[in-house]
Amino acid sequence: MYGKCNHSPDPPSPPRHRVGFLQKNNSLEERSRIVSSLQERTAKSLLTCDNGGGDARFRRTETDFSNLFARDLLPAKNGEEQTMQFLLEIVEILTNYIRKTFDRSTKVLDFHHPHQLLEGMEGFNLELSEQPESLEQILVDCRDTLKYGVRTGHPRFFNQLSTGLDIVGLAGEWLTSTANTNMFTYEIAPVFVLMEQLTLKKMREIIGWPEGEGDGIFSPGGAISNMYSVMIARYKYFPEVKTKGMTAAPRLVLFTSEHSHYSIKKASAALGFGTENLILLNTDERGRVIPADLEAKVIEAKQKGHVPMFVNATAGTTVYGAFDPINEIADICEKYNMWLHVDGAWGGGLLMSRKHRHKLNGVERANSVTWNPHKMMGVPLQCSAILVRERGLLQNCNSMSAGYLFQPDKQYDVTYDTGDKAIQCGRHVDIFKFWLMWKAKGTVGFEQHIDKCLDLSAYLYNKIKDREGFKMVFDGEPQHTNVCFWYLPLGLRGLPDGEERRERLHKVAPKIKAMMMESGTTMVGYQPQGNKVNFFRMVISNPAATRSDIDFLVEEIEQLGHDL
Amino acid sequence: MYGKCNHSPDPPSPPRHRVGFLQKNNSLEERSRIVSSLQERTAKSLLTCDNGGGDARFRRTETDFSNLFARDLLPAKNGEEQTMQFLLEIVEILTNYIRKTFDRSTKVLDFHHPHQLLEGMEGFNLELSEQPESLEQILVDCRDTLKYGVRTGHPRFFNQLSTGLDIVGLAGEWLTSTANTNMFTYEIAPVFVLMEQLTLKKMREIIGWPEGEGDGIFSPGGAISNMYSVMIARYKYFPEVKTKGMTAAPRLVLFTSEHSHYSIKKASAALGFGTENLILLNTDERGRVIPADLEAKVIEAKQKGHVPMFVNATAGTTVYGAFDPINEIADICEKYNMWLHVDGAWGGGLLMSRKHRHKLNGVERANSVTWNPHKMMGVPLQCSAILVRERGLLQNCNSMSAGYLFQPDKQYDVTYDTGDKAIQCGRHVDIFKFWLMWKAKGTVGFEQHIDKCLDLSAYLYNKIKDREGFKMVFDGEPQHTNVCFWYLPLGLRGLPDGEERRERLHKVAPKIKAMMMESGTTMVGYQPQGNKVNFFRMVISNPAATRSDIDFLVEEIEQLGHDL
Incomplete structure (x- = not known):
């Protein structure tokens, strides 16, 4: 469980059960050794929470999560220390995950079929039970959840319109969940x-x-x-539909x-x-x-x-x-x-x-x-x-004036209450991460990001538009970052256009995609459209992606698909 | 900015600009002093990230966020260290907030009117700008956002059906946002x-x-x-509405x-x-x-x-x-x-x-x-x-079989794809925090929480049902944790039932609520219902609440409302 802390060059110390690292009974000599060791580790350790492996060891030796349960955390009496320790362990798991997400030597995913995960991978049990699990088990579950998931922020994840892991946005989301309003x-x-x-x-x-x-x-x-x-729109033209229904229009x-x-x-x-x-x-x-x-x-x-x-x-x-x-x-x-x-x-x-x-x-x-x-x-x-x-339409369209939620006699200007505009009642706080990112990047930062993604897609387009084995779904530079193309394995390239070629080509993208997922190297989407058989749709919205990742994708497709 | 770290008993050290705390040029004597200081602080500090104020100071002295920007964080080259430092600062802000949330000596909120916040409280500027802000400013913004918000997890926050701050659920939400899928x-x-x-x-x-x-x-x-x-339901009885509209029914x-x-x-x-x-x-x-x-x-x-x-x-x-x-x-x-x-x-x-x-x-x-x-x-x-x-209705009601999203020829069992069941396309991961809490508490843990909340509401009901100045909105023990009551200021108690009494009573709850919010001590909802004038609706879903908090609420209402 604590395996990922083994960045210490020292031999393991004898266990000090629930005793701090820097105790009063340490000799001065030992202290000196400790300080030197801290220096070394500090230089190596990038995870601040672990600043100094010694400090990290102190923290961990002290908290034995196998005997702690959710009920021991705040608001439990004297639960503050355990709470902080538990959250810090979680943060370590998350920061490790974040570091790996941006590391091209890690996989994008570790694919398993539903039945495999349901059977329980190496003890990862998804079933819920009557009795509580220890916090140690909860931490293991968190690690496993991330292990068997998909790193959507990985520089080679191109599968969706939403990719990337913005650090300021993430910080905003952590704050949002902490504020929980x-x-x-x-x-x-x-x-x-x-x-x-x-x-x-x-x-x-x-x-x-x-x-x-x-x-x-x-x-x-x-x-x-x-x-x-x-x-x-319906409310604008036929407001009576709100009360009388569609038959009124x-x-x-x-x-x-x-x-x-x-x-x-x-x-x-x-x-x-x-x-x-x-x-x-x-x-x-x-x-x-x-x-x-x-x-x-x-x-x-x-x-x-x-x-x-x-x-x-x-x-x-x-x-x-x-x-x-x-x-x-x-x-x-x-x-x-x-x-x-x-x-x-x-x-x-x-x-x-x-x-x-x-x-x-x-x-x-x-x-x-x-x-x-x-x-x-x-x-x-x-x-x-x-x-x-x-202005006014959104409110008038959805307003039901529920007195129990939106009291007109509150002490502040109640036009700031937004609930009656929504088709929802409670509404998640989606704004903060966005606001914080805007503050941190400025309008110019978003502009740079967008220009860079479009440049990258132009790079991809220019790289493959005349490349052997690739065929564009439509001519000309794409308007957005979507680059749509077929890859033709060698055996298909000589075939005349016709039903056989279509049928075989239709199966190529799913096969390549399946192999990508099995090997976990990259992910890109495919689909048919109208009468066009399955083709790849590459999209770039990931700020971590570079030309080398585009090159990697193209080579990966060629390598996996060449002899299909 | 680092004011909340002042738990050190030592006089401030001379500034060491961008130089680590434990540097090679520290003398042995200084090291000894440092180690002792670490010991002391370790014993005091409960926030693990701060384990040893010295370590915390090291961390902070090293990272000067005033010259760092979002563009310096991952995926920036060599951005890993700054990223971890930044996230750790965020975590410190959040863990401080969490500790205060559960501390009854803190306020539930620090109320300001919309115009006050919009004008900018002590430099808290909500406006977005062209150019990026430094990460130091971003950290300040995060602190300010929490400062002027409402602690919905505070033991004396009773304002909504959703209250409390479950630590395991919070950990689950932090992981969910990190996985960002x-x-x-x-x-x-x-x-x-x-x-x-x-x-x-x-x-x-x-x-x-x-x-x-x-x-x-x-x-x-x-x-x-x-x-x-x-x-x-409509789809079950009139499936043709899906294609033909409501006029078909x-x-x-x-x-x-x-x-x-x-x-x-x-x-x-x-x-x-x-x-x-x-x-x-x-x-x-x-x-x-x-x-x-x-x-x-x-x-x-x-x-x-x-x-x-x-x-x-x-x-x-x-x-x-x-x-x-x-x-x-x-x-x-x-x-x-x-x-x-x-x-x-x-x-x-x-x-x-x-x-x-x-x-x-x-x-x-x-x-x-x-x-x-x-x-x-x-x-x-x-x-x-x-x-x-x-089974099947949800899927059939909402399915549009969009080929570009839900490819039937994927390598896994695509019945696990849920998108076509939803009226949404993308859908936030709301499950993990709940699953993790269930694992951590067990079914029995939820049962205990619910029984405890209902016991507390019975305690409140029994405390006020015959209490001078209180009048229940309906007779008998509530079925859920909702306890609905009027509080009658002294001057209203002798008035005969009638329009004047109704009008004056209608204004009591809003006034008391406004005073509560101004003083920030507690929050509870009120509303009219049918022909009943404004009354308080107390609800208990907060696991942090105890009988003493209920007592506090009752006394607070009496104190604020007695002479209205």
Whole structure:
């Protein structure tokens, strides 16, 4: 259990049971030896908690967690010392994990199948029991949980839109969990409520709404943020639906790209529109909505007597990273009096970059915007904002004026209570880590991060676009960091285009991915799209990634896939 | 900045700029002095990271955060040492906060109005800027954030249903944020996905569903869990609504108690039923649904040609802590073929107690159950489960089969991927802290916690029910830990019941609450309910609370309110 402390060059000392390292009965000579030893170790040890292996040994010898239980921790009487010792052990486990996360010589993951983990890996027992486990076992469980997990901050983890492990963001999240409060009232989250308000205003300014006016809220993720947009749009056009239900409105129609995120479809099912009333728009070869197709479908819906109400333009699609042409879509929305939502869950971060924000030109014409700092901006999960241009709608759409939660006769200005704006009641504090990162990096820091990720994806694109065995899914430099490509094993390269080639190619990416995961070296996503068979979708949002990691990925794919 | 370290009895040493404490140029004599000093401080210091103030000073003297920035932390080259130093400083801030949280001599909060905080308290500047701040400033910001916040784990914080600071749960949350992953696929959250599955099964067993069969998911809170229940019920009875919208169904009617949580109303608005189609049920004087009223209203709705579809029974109402009679409601649901949901967000925890679980008798007859471990069970926010008796409904209701997220051709058993069950896409890991607490406490540990809280509320009830100046809102021992009462200042006690008395009494609780918050000594909620003017609602879920804290609260109310 204490194996990872063995950085001491000295032979093991005789055990001193529950006795401090620096006791009064130490001789002066021994003290000198200790001091020298401390010097040496201090120079070696990077983990501050372990500053001086001697000190660390002192700490550990003293606390025998095998006889301690949760009930011995605070608020237990005299529980303070054990509590601090326990938390420090946890911190050591976490800081070790963090160091390994950034170390390219470690694996991204140590893959096991569900049945293997369920059977219990080397004593890692997931089952819950009647009786308490010792804190020693709890610490072992924490180590095991991390051991069998996936290092999403590893420089070679490219599997998701959310990657990386931002240290300041992490510190913010540790503080958030320690504060353990709830966003619904100013009363119990005064600082966080104000941080949310100021940060949302800043985001609206960056979108380009005059003086940052408008409204917004942090929600548990992009899908919920997108759901908010549909709800608010409905409330704007047909407020009576709130009280009378969907039958009070005519048949309402929504529009989104065939490449858009499935959350718009989930929202249309959940909110009672029905997925059939969500019309999918055609895209060009790069995955961008064709505005003329939108207009044609709007006209068609109107001819049927339906009411076109809502258009979602995606800023950064999930697979291709495509940006729909917002200005042209906004023209059509204005012409036909429809709500324009921009789903910038993935691409919103580009607004922070003077070089790349033009890809969202027209975003200031949107009625609402989803923007997930937990994706491109590297904020720890969860952190997603829904921003609304017209003030008051969010509140009026969701307000139920529950007197037991939101008392109008409190001593402070209760307009700061946010609970009645939300579809939630209690709401997790998602703002602090983001606010803290913004403070620590400045706006310019986010810009640098985003520019660097886009540079890296251009590097990858240029490296593979004409490379033997690689074939791009679409031509031209990607708009976002998404680089989509097939890898063709040697045996497929000569095959003529046709069903056999398609079928075989469809199986290549899953096979390579499975081998990557088994070896644990890297992770990258794949999927089919429309009539295109499985291809790799490389995305870069990880601040730890460098060109060498891109090179590694390409070589790994070639090595694993060459002879498939 | 380092003020809280001044536990050293020594006079301040001359500054050693960026030079370690134990340097080679220290004389032997100085070393001896240092060792003695270390001994003394070690004995005093309880915070392990500070074990030996000398060591702490060494650490701090070495790391000058005023010249370090976020860009110097990992993944920066050679950023490991600064990263560890920075995280350790954060941990010190947090452990200091934790110690103070449990210390009754500290305040619960240091209240300021929004405008005061926005103006910047003693240099605490909430505004975001272009340029980065130093890590020293970031550490100051973290201290300030906690300073102006509310200690929700303080033994005298009684303001919300979620109180307390569980140390193991906190450790679990720190680990969760370090792992920074997403619940949507087994691929990137293998351990957490399995923990969720096993924990949900255990919860279903405790509900009483045969062999723990069924389904479920952790959601971002009770309101969303309740929304799930309405969606799933609709899908069960009218699956075509998913594709065709609410107009494909007849006029559907939902039922819930007038005392129930407003999230049922929010769900009926959001999902397209309309709040007018949510029928409120009358309750008895204790806030429990009157089953005969439900049946009468069901019959009335049917006579109008509407379709009664869904009944919510609350297990533990927000204000009174009332438990609706589930068995009698279940009989009516069976008779009229309606979905029975039990909202046990607050009261579900009582299922863990052999002594109190009878209050939820009949819960095993529910079609779905909301149960928030982040309330009565003391799990850190957010942790809420929606549990469904019939397997498959959750998946079929929400599934959109997005190929880019959920590839059927992965190398592992993809039935473990949970993303398509959710209305969310990405989903925060809410399970680990709960799983870890369950391991650490055992089922028996939760039972003891719950029994203790209910004992404490009985103590409060017995203390004040006949006490001069106190008047209970309803008669009899509360079913949950909610104790609802008015406090009557001396001047009101002689007044006859009437409008003047009501008006004056209505203002008493807000005034006392404001004074409590200004002095920062304790916090307890108040609200009106129906035609009852503002009264205090005391709730106990805080494991740190003892009888002495209850006594303190009562005395504080008397002291502040006596002469109002």
